[in-house]
Amino acid sequence: MRVELDDGVRDGRAVDLRDSDFSPATVDRAVGDADWIDCADPGPVHERVSPVVAGSTVAVRAALAAAARSRGLASPVDDELAEARAELANLNPPSVDCETARRRVAEAGEREAALAERVSELRGRVEALETAAAEGDADAVDDERTAAIRELSEVRTERIAAEQALRSARETARAARDARDRRLRLEDRVANRRRTAREHLAAALASEFADAVDAVPGEGRVTDPPAGFEGDPVTAALAVVRVAAVDAPVVLACDRFERPSAAAERLGAPVVRV
Amino acid sequence: MLLIVTYSQAARQTLRNVCSSHEGTVVRRFGRAALFEATELGALLALRLREKHGGDVQVERTEPFNEFADAPDAVREAAAAYENRDATSTPYAKFVAGTDHPSPERLREREL
Numbered sequence: 001m002r003v004e005l006d007d008g009v010r011d012g013r014a015v016d017l018r019d020s021d022f023s024p025a026t027v028d029r030a031v032g033d034a035d036w037i038d039c040a041d042p043g044p045v046h047e048r049v050s051p052v053v054a055g056s057t058v059a060v061r062a063a064l065a066a067a068a069r070s071r072g073l074a075s076p077v078d079d080e081l082a083e084a085r086a087e088l089a090n091l092n093p094p095s096v097d098c099e100t101a102r103r104r105v106a107e108a109g110e111r112e113a114a115l116a117e118r119v120s121e122l123r124g125r126v127e128a129l130e131t132a133a134a135e136g137d138a139d140a141v142d143d144e145r146t147a148a149i150r151e152l153s154e155v156r157t158e159r160i161a162a163e164q165a166l167r168s169a170r171e172t173a174r175a176a177r178d179a180r181d182r183r184l185r186l187e188d189r190v191a192n193r194r195r196t197a198r199e200h201l202a203a204a205l206a207s208e209f210a211d212a213v214d215a216v217p218g219e220g221r222v223t224d225p226p227a228g229f230e231g232d233p234v235t236a237a238l239a240v241v242r243v244a245a246v247d248a249p250v251v252l253a254c255d256r257f258e259r260p261s262a263a264a265e266r267l268g269a270p271v272v273r274v
Numbered sequence: 275m276l277l278i279v280t281y282s283q284a285a286r287q288t289l290r291n292v293c294s295s296h297e298g299t300v301v302r303r304f305g306r307a308a309l310f311e312a313t314e315l316g317a318l319l320a321l322r323l324r325e326k327h328g329g330d331v332q333v334e335r336t337e338p339f340n341e342f343a344d345a346p347d348a349v350r351e352a353a354a355a356y357e358n359r360d361a362t363s364t365p366y367a368k369f370v371a372g373t374d375h376p377s378p379e380r381l382r383e384r385e386l
Contacts, residue, residue: 187282
């Protein structure tokens with residue numbers, strides 16, 4: 001790697017930046033952006049372990065699986081996983097929206113109920129006026145009732161049309177939900193196969209990882225192979241780097257090695273010490 | 275009751291969270307679906323889910339099914355007779371041939 005600083009260039013497989021004021025995250029970002037650090041592109045192993053900072057946690061199984069991938073190992077479910085991912089990427093379920101149709105039905109229903117009530121109220125008034133022999137008044141109210149009946153019939157037609165529209169929207173929604181169903185099943189399948197792949201890949205490096213845990217400085221031990229680890233997470237992170245094939249520099253912010261070159265040698269990876 | 279069905283991982287997770295924190299309103303939980311009490315709180319929870327996850331949340335209102343009121347005698351009797359048949363391998367269509375029990379086609383055409 002080649003690191004460009006204000007006061008000059010540093011290069012090699014082990015670069016010491018402890019005399020600068022960079023934070024581990026800043027340096028890690030520079031490795032990723034190939035900004036002022038010129039180096040190979042970091043991969044999934046870096047995402048899992050770099051920067052190695054005291055006190056941070058490591059998802060050992062996932063990191064170990066990434067290490068296995070970096071070595072070109074595959075899992076028996078890779079094809080299925082790729083297929084499910086591809087299908088998932090091509091799946092674009094149409095939207096499900098019956099809200100407008102539901103609102104229309106509800107509003108038409110409300111108006112219809114209100115009008116029906118008004119019609120029966122007017123009928124009552126017509127009858128009362130007729131009984132009271134107020135024929136003139138009764139005729140006027142009757143006209144009003146006739147108008148209300150006409151309006152009611154219009155609203156009823158609208159309500160029926162709205163219900164039909166809602167039925168058809170629900171049919172469309174059902175088809176859209178079938179696609180969503182499929183998507184959910186695929187998402188579950190991807191998650192499931194990823195887990196299987198991860199377990200397989202981690203298991204493939206189990207004994208190497210246990211050896212690496214012993215080989216790197218710091219306390220820790222494998223309790224439940226492949227990924228059951230007890231101890232300082234920094235030890236686990238270093239052991240993962242040691243078993244992985246890493247080309248991009250790993251950012252080390254931990255006191256485990258006397259010199260960066262010793263770290264690079266023991267880990268089998270380029271390192272930047274911060 | 276309100277039937278809530280979810281159609282994405284995120285919606286399913288939210289439903290799980292809602293179910294754990296509102297046990298009193300949740301009548302029953304199924305993997306990605308649940309039945310809520312038909313209360314305004316049930317409606318609030320359902321609408322919150324829909325607000326958050328849109329089309330990935332389906333909300334339906336369910337009614338109890340009373341076979342004595344909601345299904346004709348012929349259907350009830352056919353179901354009982356078929357489940358008590360002698361040969362378990364006989365499909366329903368074959369079972370009803372030549373009997374008074376309704377055929378699958380006829381059943382399919384008739385709304386409850």
